[in-house]
Amino acid sequence: MNDFLISIGLEVHVQLKTKTKMFCSCAVDPESPPNTNICPVCTGQPGVLPVKNEEAVLLGIRAGLALNCKIEKFSVFARKNYFYPDLPKAYQISQYELPVASGGYIKAGGKKIRLVRAHLEEDAGKLLHAIGSEEVDGSLVDLNRCGTPLLEIVSEPDIDSPQLAFDYLKSLRRLMRYAGISDCDMEKGSLRCDCNISIRRCEDEPLGVKAEIKNMNSFKELKDAAAYEIERQKKLLDSGGKVVQETRLWNSSKGKTFSMRSKEEASDYRYFPDPDLKPIYVSGEMLEIEKAGLPELPGAVKERFMNQGLTEYQADILTDEKVLADYFDKIIAGLTPDGQEEAANIVISNLLAEANQSNLPLDAFLNSVKPAYICELVKFRQEGKINKQVLKTIFPKMIKEQKAPRELIKDVNIVSDESEIVKLVEDAIRANASSWEDYRAGKEKASGRIVSHVMKESRGAADPATVMRILKRMAGE
Ligand SMILES: [Zn+2]
Numbered sequence: 001m002n003d004f005l006i007s008i009g010l011e012v013h014v015q016l017k018t019k020t021k022m023f024c025s026c027a028v029d030p031e032s033p034p035n036t037n038i039c040p041v042c043t044g045q046p047g048v049l050p051v052k053n054e055e056a057v058l059l060g061i062r063a064g065l066a067l068n069c070k071i072e073k074f075s076v077f078a079r080k081n082y083f084y085p086d087l088p089k090a091y092q093i094s095q096y097e098l099p100v101a102s103g104g105y106i107k108a109g110g111k112k113i114r115l116v117r118a119h120l121e122e123d124a125g126k127l128l129h130a131i132g133s134e135e136v137d138g139s140l141v142d143l144n145r146c147g148t149p150l151l152e153i154v155s156e157p158d159i160d161s162p163q164l165a166f167d168y169l170k171s172l173r174r175l176m177r178y179a180g181i182s183d184c185d186m187e188k189g190s191l192r193c194d195c196n197i198s199i200r201r202c203e204d205e206p207l208g209v210k211a212e213i214k215n216m217n218s219f220k221e222l223k224d225a226a227a228y229e230i231e232r233q234k235k236l237l238d239s240g241g242k243v244v245q246e247t248r249l250w251n252s253s254k255g256k257t258f259s260m261r262s263k264e265e266a267s268d269y270r271y272f273p274d275p276d277l278k279p280i281y282v283s284g285e286m287l288e289i290e291k292a293g294l295p296e297l298p299g300a301v302k303e304r305f306m307n308q309g310l311t312e313y314q315a316d317i318l319t320d321e322k323v324l325a326d327y328f329d330k331i332i333a334g335l336t337p338d339g340q341e342e343a344a345n346i347v348i349s350n351l352l353a354e355a356n357q358s359n360l361p362l363d364a365f366l367n368s369v370k371p372a373y374i375c376e377l378v379k380f381r382q383e384g385k386i387n388k389q390v391l392k393t394i395f396p397k398m399i400k401e402q403k404a405p406r407e408l409i410k411d412v413n414i415v416s417d418e419s420e421i422v423k424l425v426e427d428a429i430r431a432n433a434s435s436w437e438d439y440r441a442g443k444e445k446a447s448g449r450i451v452s453h454v455m456k457e458s459r460g461a462a463d464p465a466t467v468m469r470i471l472k473r474m475a476g477e
Pocket of ligand 1: 021024025026037038039040041042043147
């Protein structure tokens with residue numbers, strides 16, 4: 001089978017974090033009962049006039065800056081005409097020829113994925129299909145979502161694998177959450193992603209015919225759907241068939257994509273500038289204010305953490321959420337530089353494990369744990385006062401009882417006096433004479449028996465690292 005070049009482009013919709021809708025003052029609240037946040041504007045009554053939401057425009061500009069885009073001084077809203085029951089106006093207000101932001105890139109998986117544009121638009125309503133149900137036999141429409149502000153971020157087809165598509169979406173989500181633009185919760189629909197895939201045999205050929213996949217509800221589904229679609233197209237081309245331009249739906253339970261309809265061309269939508277809305281003008285002053293208001297973005301935070309001595313793996317986890325990175329910054333403010341690595345270990349292995357079990361949102365959980373407590377633990381670990389086992393024992397208590405580690409270690413059996421550990425090591429050597437001989441003869445592994453003997457005798461209260469240090473010293477290393 002010939003190998004193919006893969007080209008994937010993503011169209012991602014993020015729901016902007018505004019209190020009200022894009023062109024009216026109705027609340028954006030997905031928890032409200034159906035059809036309660038609606039008005040003549042968002043239900044498309046005749047004679048109404050839309051008024052653009054300035055907050056949404058500012059978020060669009062801020063997003064453009066976070067995405068390294070060029071912010072256009074002048075952009076316009078256009079009507080995208082199509083009929084669907086969840087779109088009462090029979091057109092969606094979007095941006096077409098002149099978007100608010102163009103160009104830009106996102107770094108993901110060690111690569112720079114170029115962006116085509118980012119534009120503002122409004123969302124449609126929701127259809128609830130209840131065909132055959134006892135109460136309603138048909139489809140119901142809920143217009144609460146109609147008019148919710150969205151930003152559509154379109155990438156170039158620079159993505160060459162399902163894994164990179166996954167990484168790209170993760171990076172995009174992280175950026176949008178850091179910059180306070182969107183919650184990007186895929187389950188709640190505030191992050192949605194369509195994926196365009198084409199394959200070709202070599203660089204010299206133009207891009208192949210693309211299929212668009214919709215209906216992926218998680219990062220994993222995006223990866224699975226892309227992998228399936230690439231294989232489908234490869235088989236098709238290898239057997240002499242042709243890929244047709246179409247929209248396909250991902251069915252996660254079957255693990256397959258299915259043809260939904262032939263893909264529309266832009267001309268099918270008969271775009272034209274919306275005569276009811278003034279263009280967006282972005283002044284130099286506005287741009288400066290937005291630039292200044294942008295927080296340190298995840299890429300920069302990660303680099304800073306790595307420069308401070310953390311591994312890429314650690315820096316990656318700690319910058320996954322802004323609240324976590326901010327929390328880690330509070331911890332390291334109370335430590336010397338040589339304590340940062342241990343702090344990262346405790347946060348990743350102990351704190352995040354507790355956070356996962358707590359069922360609390362991460363920010364609420366972190367608010368309940370004083371950064372000073374973590375600093376104290378780091379210092380105790382550095383001084384060899386507590387071993388990992390003791391740390392593991394007192395950690396949940398520290399959170400549950402809101403007690404400082406220094407209070408909690410009073411209750412646990414800890415051998416921190418080095419002379420006591422020396423005695424324990426001497427006993428262990430006597431009890432495991434042959435292992436000791438082997439160890440001195442250079443068999444590193446032979447130390448295992450001696451260390452475990454000490455751990456057993458001290459009931460886990462000695463620090464294995466200290467035991468190893470003493471053992472090495474005794475062996476004359
Ligand atoms: Zn409304």
